[in-house]
Amino acid sequence: MTDSTHSTPERRHRRRRGWGPPRERPSWWPENEPWPPEGPEARARLRHGFMRRAAGFIVFMLIVFVLIATGIVWLLSTAFGSSWFTVVMAIILLSILARVVGGVVRGTRLAMTPMSDLIEASARIEAGELGTTVEERGPREVRGLARAFNAMSSRLAESDAERRRLLADVSHELRTPLTVIQGNIEGMVDGLYPADQAHLERVLAETHQMERLIEDLRTLSLADAGALVLHREPTDLGVLAAEVVAGFAPQAEAGGVALEVQASTDEAELELDPLRVRQVIANLVSNALRHTRSGGRVTVSVAQDGSARTLTVADSGEGMDSEAASHAFDRFWRSADSAGAGLGLAIVRDLVTAHGGSVDLDSGPGAGTRVVCRFPA
Numbered sequence: 002m003t004d005s006t007h008s009t010p011e012r013r014h015r016r017r018r019g020w021g022p023p024r025e026r027p028s029w030w031p032e033n034e035p036w037p038p039e040g041p042e043a044r045a046r047l048r049h050g051f052m053r054r055a056a057g058f059i060v061f062m063l064i065v066f067v068l069i070a071t072g073i074v075w076l077l078s079t080a081f082g083s084s085w086f087t088v089v090m091a092i093i094l095l096s097i098l099a100r101v102v103g104g105v106v107r108g109t110r111l112a113m114t115p116m117s118d119l120i121e122a123s124a125r126i127e128a129g130e131l132g133t134t135v136e137e138r139g140p141r142e143v144r145g146l147a148r149a150f151n152a153m154s155s156r157l158a159e160s161d162a163e164r165r166r167l168l169a170d171v172s173h174e175l176r177t178p179l180t181v182i183q184g185n186i187e188g189m190v191d192g193l194y195p196a197d198q199a200h201l202e203r204v205l206a207e208t209h210q211m212e213r214l215i216e217d218l219r220t221l222s223l224a225d226a227g228a229l230v231l232h233r234e235p236t237d238l239g240v241l242a243a244e245v246v247a248g249f250a251p252q253a254e255a256g257g258v259a260l261e262v263q264a265s266t267d268e269a270e271l272e273l274d275p276l277r278v279r280q281v282i283a284n285l286v287s288n289a290l291r292h293t294r295s296g297g298r299v300t301v302s303v304a305q306d307g308s309a310r311t312l313t314v315a316d317s318g319e320g321m322d323s324e325a326a327s328h329a330f331d332r333f334w335r336s337a338d339s340a341g342a343g344l345g346l347a348i349v350r351d352l353v354t355a356h357g358g359s360v361d362l363d364s365g366p367g368a369g370t371r372v373v374c375r376f377p378a
Contacts, residue, residue, distance in 0.1 A: 066098065073098070115137075118136065132157070135150060135151065170332075188200075217348055221332065221344065229351070234272070234273070234274075235272060236270055236271055236278065238310055238312060239264030241282070242262055246261075246286060264304075269378070274356070281312070281349050281374060282312065282314070284346070287345065297317040297318060298316070300314070309378060310378055313373045314371075320368045320369050321370060325364075326362060330346050330349075349374070
């Protein structure tokens with residue numbers, strides 16, 4: 002039995018509407034020319050074809066006007082004969098009709114050029130020239146369409162640039178540990194290095210670094226796709242913060258940094274994913290310790306702020322200028338003296354946002370950095 006709901010490519014092409022080229026090769030397209038059209042000449046043909054159709058529409062309207070005007074004059078002369086009344090009525094009706102047709106022709110002419118620009122720009126984007134924009138001109142509706150097109154094109158260009166930067170940054174971050182691992186293993190195989198505990202621990206440390214990077218990238222990709230699953234359970238944020246900070250105590254002591262927690266442990270519990278929130282706190286404390294010199298201080302505090310619970314990590318480090326602070330949550334962005342991969346704060350933002358909260362950062366040169374995470378109660 003034939004399924005009537007399925008359509009052939011020809012039927013899909015006949016039902017297609019719009020200005021752009023259909024995906025299937027039309028039956029009328031020359032066999033010796035590629036489809037979809039490529040190159041400036043092909044884009045020019047698309048634009049010129051639209052201009053010809055628009056010009057044909059204007060000519061058609063003029064012909065219709067002449068026919069209607071002739072019919073009106075004939076009807077008036079037949080009904081009233083050759084009189085001044087007939088002449089006046091004919092002039093009035095023809096003037097009204099001329100204004101209507103003139104408005105249609107003028108509107109078509111004003112919209113014709115910007116629409117042809119949009120057609121050519123769309124073909125350029127299809128050919129890979131992302132970021133192509135058009136001039137905003139013509140009627141209000143066409144200008145609005147041009148603004149929407151330019152915004153779309155700019156976002157496509159930004160997304161493509163971000164994708165390229167991401168690939169370059171990931172390649173760079175993975176290359177370093179892979180080089181260390183490869184060098185050590187080749188040295189052991191060639192007999193240059195002994196396969197002792199020191200060399201094996203170095204290889205193991207590099208594999209752990211790669212594992213952290215891959216896990217961070219996985220977390221970010223899940224957050225982008227909206228597929229980050231949170232296993233919420235009643236959690237005391239103050240207790241959780243104290244547990245995480247306790248694990249950084251040896252690192253803080255070795256660096257000469259005072260690390261303290263200011264949190265009440267008798268507050269109402271929140272519905273949080275403790276594993277993900279632990280990751281948030283760990284990233285913030287790790288960043289704070291990394292940028293705080295000996296003799297400095299890192300403070301982790303949990304407090305009630307209206308209907309929300311805030312987690313604040315403040316340090317007395319060197320701080321950031323306004324430009325650096327504006328890029329703090331960008332992926333793979335890091336200052337010149339930073340040793341991290343530049344993913345910590347991006348992960349913090351995505352995990353807190355997934356909980357329905359928000360993150361704010363306040364920093365200044367020589368004034369330290371303060372990051373506030375708000376979790377809804």
